[in-house]
Amino acid sequence: MKIKSVRARVFEWKGKTVPPQGNFCSNAMDLVYSKTESMSTFRFHSWTVVEIETDDGIIGLGNVALAPAIAKAIIDQYLTPLVLGQDPWDYEYLWQRMYRATHAWGRKGVTMAAISAIDLAIWDILGKSVNKPVFKLLGGRTKEKIPCYYSKLYRTNLDEMQAEAQKYKDQGFTAFKMRFGYGPAHLQKGVAENLKSVEAIREVIGYDNDLMLECYMGWNLEYAKRILPKLEKYEPRWLEEPVIADDIDGYAELNQLTSIPISGGEHEFSLYGFKQLLDKKAVSVVQYDTNRVGGITAAHKINALCEAFSVPVIPHAGQMHNYHLTMSTIASPMSEYFPMFDVEVGNELFYYIFDGEPVAENGFVQLDDNKPGLGLTMKTEFLDQFNIIE
Numbered sequence: 001m002k003i004k005s006v007r008a009r010v011f012e013w014k015g016k017t018v019p020p021q022g023n024f025c026s027n028a029m030d031l032v033y034s035k036t037e038s039m040s041t042f043r044f045h046s047w048t049v050v051e052i053e054t055d056d057g058i059i060g061l062g063n064v065a066l067a068p069a070i071a072k073a074i075i076d077q078y079l080t081p082l083v084l085g086q087d088p089w090d091y092e093y094l095w096q097r098m099y100r101a102t103h104a105w106g107r108k109g110v111t112m113a114a115i116s117a118i119d120l121a122i123w124d125i126l127g128k129s130v131n132k133p134v135f136k137l138l139g140g141r142t143k144e145k146i147p148c149y150y151s152k153l154y155r156t157n158l159d160e161m162q163a164e165a166q167k168y169k170d171q172g173f174t175a176f177k178m179r180f181g182y183g184p185a186h187l188q189k190g191v192a193e194n195l196k197s198v199e200a201i202r203e204v205i206g207y208d209n210d211l212m213l214e215c216y217m218g219w220n221l222e223y224a225k226r227i228l229p230k231l232e233k234y235e236p237r238w239l240e241e242p243v244i245a246d247d248i249d250g251y252a253e254l255n256q257l258t259s260i261p262i263s264g265g266e267h268e269f270s271l272y273g274f275k276q277l278l279d280k281k282a283v284s285v286v287q288y289d290t291n292r293v294g295g296i297t298a299a300h301k302i303n304a305l306c307e308a309f310s311v312p313v314i315p316h317a318g319q320m321h322n323y324h325l326t327m328s329t330i331a332s333p334m335s336e337y338f339p340m341f342d343v344e345v346g347n348e349l350f351y352y353i354f355d356g357e358p359v360a361e362n363g364f365v366q367l368d369d370n371k372p373g374l375g376l377t378m379k380t381e382f383l384d385q386f387n388i389i390e
């Protein structure tokens with residue numbers, strides 16, 4: 001079997017979107033003075049889809065959501081020539097080819113995300129070629145079904161947030177992640193607002209359910225040190241990305257400082273990036289996303305590393321590619337779950353592009369033992385609402 005063609009297309013959403021309300025979510029731009037609202041850097045309304053076809057007619061699907069147009073350019077100009085004519089079963093060799101050929105300017109960020117998309121499509125081909133779901137090639141089923149946590153609860157008004165938590169608690173979710181709306185720029189008043197929002201959600205979900213807290217890199221070390229002791233009494237399962245991804249010593253310091261586990265990794269890349277996080281005990285929960293970290297080839301290795309360090313892997317975003325890795329390792333106890341909503345942040349867009357993304361039932365997602373590959377196909381229902389760039 002040989003790779004015959006690689007096609008990367010950018011899907012740009014032109015349909016209706018819901019504008020973020022209020023102090024929606026703290027984020028890395030909050031610490032930089034700006035006249036426009038900082039959420040604009042946090043939203044992304046396009047996605048790159050990669051289709052790789054083999055000489056025996058199998059089509060593998062991969063995707064990348066980080067800087068989609070740049071990822072497409074990297075795939076078209078640099079990565080495609082490296083994999084054309086090659087046997088997809090030589091996936092480790094192909095991964096090393098892509099990684100090393102781009103090493104001078106790649107390594108992390110959008111280049112690794114572009115490599116991830118190709119790698120995902122290759123694994124989809126491998127599964128389809130032997131008529132097995134991808135998780136069966138990675139270790140198989142380690143759990144009856146995958147527990148997942150509800151992930152939305154952006155900071156709007158507290159009544160709305162409580163109603164949202166109640167609705168999904170009623171649907172059977174037992175774990176919930178909420179976003180903080182305030183950071184250092186909002187001074188002590190913002191600290192009080194952040195604490196109020198945690199209290200409001202705890203009021204609805206009680207202490208029999210898990211609560212995760214998301215900062216999306218919108219704090220700094222000093223602010224995190226100030227607020228963390230006040231959050232302990234709410235018993236969060238973890239506090240996510242309190243500082244920017246490059247401040248690894250900051251993560252390590254916070255992780256030793258309080259009883260609250262610090263999590264991160266959705267903006268970290270490759271086996272080496274995670275080795276560094278684990279060596280420094282910087283995170284107590286690893287949250288790579290397979291479509292950024294280096295694809296399934298890299299994520300599978302990181303799972304083994306996390307198992308050895310006894311640090312749980314709970315990938316970013318749910319999404320099919322992550323579920324296969326979660327299903328196939330005991331290092332991964334659960335998954336994130338983005339519900340399907342009207343297009344808002346952009347987190348929901350994959351539901352509009354692909355068919356086959358599992359829908360949570362009673363707080364669990366299930367993978368089909370008989371669906372080969374990743375189990376996704378292209379959705380036609382919303383095609384007319386995208387600009388598609390070839």
Ligand SMILES: [Mg+2]
Nearest residue numbers: 214240266316
């Ligand atoms: Mg996150």
